[in-house]
Amino acid sequence: xxxxxxxxxxxxxxxxxxxxxxxxxxxxxxxxxxxxxxxxxxxxxxxxxxxxxxxxxxxxxxxxxxxxxxxxxxxxxxxxxxxxxxxxxxxxxxxxxxxxxxxxxxxxxxxxxxxxxxxxxxxxxxxxxxxxxxxxxxxxxxxxxxxxxxxxxxxxxxxxxxxxxxx
Amino acid sequence: xxxxxxxxxxxxxxxxxxxxxxxxxxxxxxxxxxxxxxxxxxxxxxxxxxxxxxxxxxxxxxxxxxxxxxxxxxxxxxxxxxxxxxxxxxxxxxxxxxxxxxxxxxxxxxxxxxxxxxxxxxxxxxxxxxxxxxxxxxxxxxxxxxxxxxxxxxxxxxxxxxxxxxxxxxxxxxxxxxxxxxxxxxxxxxxxxxxxxxxxxxxxxxxxxxxxxxxxxxxxxxxxxxxxxxxxxxxxxxxxxxxxxxxxxxxxxxxxxxxxxxxxxxxxxxxxxxxxxxxxxxxxxxxxxxxxxxxxxxxxxxxxxxxxxxxxxxxxxxxxxxxxxxxxxxxxxxxxxxxxxxxxxxxxxxxxxxxxxxxxxxxxxxxxxxxxxxxxxxxxxxxxxxxxxxxxxxxxxxxxxxxxxxxxxxxxxxxxxxxxxxxxxxxxxxxxxxxxxxxxxxxxxxxxxxxxxxxxx
Numbered sequence: 001x002x003x004x005x006x007x008x009x010x011x012x013x014x015x016x017x018x019x020x021x022x023x024x025x026x027x028x029x030x031x032x033x034x035x036x037x038x039x040x041x042x043x044x045x046x047x048x049x050x051x052x053x054x055x056x057x058x059x060x061x062x063x064x065x066x067x068x069x070x071x072x073x074x075x076x077x078x079x080x081x082x083x084x085x086x087x088x089x090x091x092x093x094x095x096x097x098x099x100x101x102x103x104x105x106x107x108x109x110x111x112x113x114x115x116x117x118x119x120x121x122x123x124x125x126x127x128x129x130x131x132x133x134x135x136x137x138x139x140x141x142x143x144x145x146x147x148x149x150x151x152x153x154x155x156x157x158x159x160x161x162x163x164x165x166x167x
Numbered sequence: 168x169x170x171x172x173x174x175x176x177x178x179x180x181x182x183x184x185x186x187x188x189x190x191x192x193x194x195x196x197x198x199x200x201x202x203x204x205x206x207x208x209x210x211x212x213x214x215x216x217x218x219x220x221x222x223x224x225x226x227x228x229x230x231x232x233x234x235x236x237x238x239x240x241x242x243x244x245x246x247x248x249x250x251x252x253x254x255x256x257x258x259x260x261x262x263x264x265x266x267x268x269x270x271x272x273x274x275x276x277x278x279x280x281x282x283x284x285x286x287x288x289x290x291x292x293x294x295x296x297x298x299x300x301x302x303x304x305x306x307x308x309x310x311x312x313x314x315x316x317x318x319x320x321x322x323x324x325x326x327x328x329x330x331x332x333x334x335x336x337x338x339x340x341x342x343x344x345x346x347x348x349x350x351x352x353x354x355x356x357x358x359x360x361x362x363x364x365x366x367x368x369x370x371x372x373x374x375x376x377x378x379x380x381x382x383x384x385x386x387x388x389x390x391x392x393x394x395x396x397x398x399x400x401x402x403x404x405x406x407x408x409x410x411x412x413x414x415x416x417x418x419x420x421x422x423x424x425x426x427x428x429x430x431x432x433x434x435x436x437x438x439x440x441x442x443x444x445x446x447x448x449x450x451x452x453x454x455x456x457x458x459x460x461x462x463x464x465x466x467x468x469x470x471x472x473x474x475x476x477x478x479x480x481x482x483x484x485x486x487x488x489x490x491x492x493x494x495x496x497x498x499x500x501x502x503x504x505x506x507x508x509x510x511x512x513x514x515x516x517x518x519x520x521x522x523x524x525x526x527x528x529x530x531x532x533x534x535x536x537x538x539x540x541x542x543x544x545x546x547x548x549x550x551x552x553x554x555x556x557x558x559x560x561x562x563x564x565x566x567x568x569x570x571x572x573x574x575x576x577x578x579x580x581x582x583x584x585x586x587x588x589x590x591x592x593x594x595x596x597x598x599x600x601x602x603x604x605x606x607x608x609x610x611x612x613x614x615x616x617x618x619x620x621x622x623x624x
Binding site: 002003004006007008010011012013014015016017018019020021022023024025026027041044045082084085086087092097098099101102103119120121123124125127130131132133134135136137138139140141142143144145146147148149151153154155156157 | 192195196206207208211212214215216218219221222224225226227228231232241246247248249253297298299300303316317318319321322323326343344346347348350351354355358359375377383384385386388389392393403408409410411412413414415417418425427428429430431432433434435436437438440449451455456458459464
């Protein structure tokens with residue numbers, strides 16, 4: 001037998017009894033101010049967030065962010081924002097190259113204001129079907145591998161901004 | 168590993184200041200975990216975590232086949248490996264066929280388990296471990312001492328000296344910011360110029376054919392999206408059924424590991440990028456045999472968060488290297504005996520059975536019960552040292568007989584009071600030699616007290 005057949009038959013002969021799928025986990029997500037919660041979590045993970053009003057230009061906003069930063073700024077659309085952990089889902093089909101997501105020194109994620117959900121339970125259901133690649137990004141790159149001291153900008157983006165597009 | 172856990176731990180504890188520092192560093196991580204898991208639905212999430220893993224194990228063969236079908240349709244090449252040697256041979260073959268000589272590898276406990284790096288290096292392939300903690304221990308020619316925090320046992324001054332020697336950072340530089348900045352340049356260079364990227368996986372999603380990789384540094388992404396070739400090395404037990412299951416997994420993983428609500432990067436990759444190649448190597452290496460062992464099966468549910476390590480009073484005070492197995496701590500102590508009971512039976516005893524590991528496990532693995540069961544199997548297999556086994560039998564006989572237990576208790580209370588403490592705490596006593604004190608001896612037993620008070624019929 002080849003390796004595939006050996007492994008599969010060995011698993012089948014273990015005869016593990018069937019066990020039901022996990023039940024849905026209910027949570028109190030709907031009772032809190034989601035935007036306030038998202039911004040609090042985003043700040044906690046080292047990111048910064050703002051909301052674009054109808055009369056503001058997105059180009060001006062990004063330019064104002066970029067002025068403070070050295071190195072390249074990459075602006076990408078986010079599909080979903082998750083209040084519980086400050087993460088934004090970005091799909092690779094919205095990027096020129098996948099590597100941009102980590103090569104960028106500074107990331108700006110622009111998310112439709114309506115695409116904010118309480119938890120990961122709702123977020124995974126909004127990932128595009130058949131996606132080749134995508135990310136939940138929660139704040140900039142970081143490490144605490146040296147004596148548990150948090151250092152932001154480990155290998156990927158040094159800063160991460162989330163702009164909610166309410167326009 | 169020839170040295171037993173108590174012997175290796177005794178060496179670790181010789182530097183008491185360092186041992187205390189190690190203990191505190193891990194307790195700090197445990198406390199961050201406690202804060203992050205203070206969600207009203209936390210226990211329901213643990214239930215769901217346990218359920219989704221038990222569900223996946225009950226459908227393991229079918230889910231792996233579904234994953235393979237989806238991944239293959241998306242242009243991913245799926246390989247199977249029965250054991251470590253076959254895994255290493257498959258990876259080496261893929262790299263050789265591609266003419267790859269420089270490999271950037273992100274964190275993968277599976278490749279540590281299989282001993283991949285030495286095999287590749289012996290074939291002239293340069294491997295750079297790109298997680299900062301992993302790079303530190305790689306430069307020091309050491310294995311990781313923790314599954315999430317590989318260099319938790321290193322002090323910043325020592326890392327500074329190591330980087331000075333290996334990367335040319337200024338002598339005496341020990342600020343984490345400066346050292347991490349130097350590592351950023353060093354690692355980005357390796358990552359952007361690698362011929363191939365090797366990553367592990369935190370999960371395989373059968374429903375999507377996707378590989379999920381979680382990092383904080385972004386090193387796995389830098390590698391897999393830059394190199395023309397991406398190889399995923401993953402154990403078969405990492406499969407989950409659906410994206411709904413992934414949501415649960417991602418909610419419990421980082422909170423349990425580091426106290427973060429989620430890692431900075433959570434990548435779901437189901438197809439190679441245009442012009443690049445992607446391979447997934449599915450590895451058994453003893454997992455299907457473990458699956459056939461109902462009592463110990465649930466150890467395969469482990470999501471490698473490390474919470475049991477950070478919680479364990481023995482791990483925190485003995486260090487990861489004292490376990491002599493690739494995965495240390497309570498979870499390692501129930502995985503290792505299945506690999507080799509004779510060599511690793513000592514790990515089943517590297518626990519006070521306080522239960523803390525089981526209490527923090529986000530997928531509710533009953534680690535204390537399995538530690539106890541492994542002790543029984545070690546004894547039954549005659550793996551315990553002869554003197555130890557005889558002592559346990561004597562104790563067992565006393566504990567099983569109330570009259571003998573009462574008599575032994577009376578004798579011990581008398582003896583401990585009458586014998587001078589200098590004699591009791593001498594070098595001959597292994598209990599006090601390991602810098603432990605003797606308990607204050609009570610005048611009477613609980614039963615004697617109850618009888619005197621007239622509360623015992």
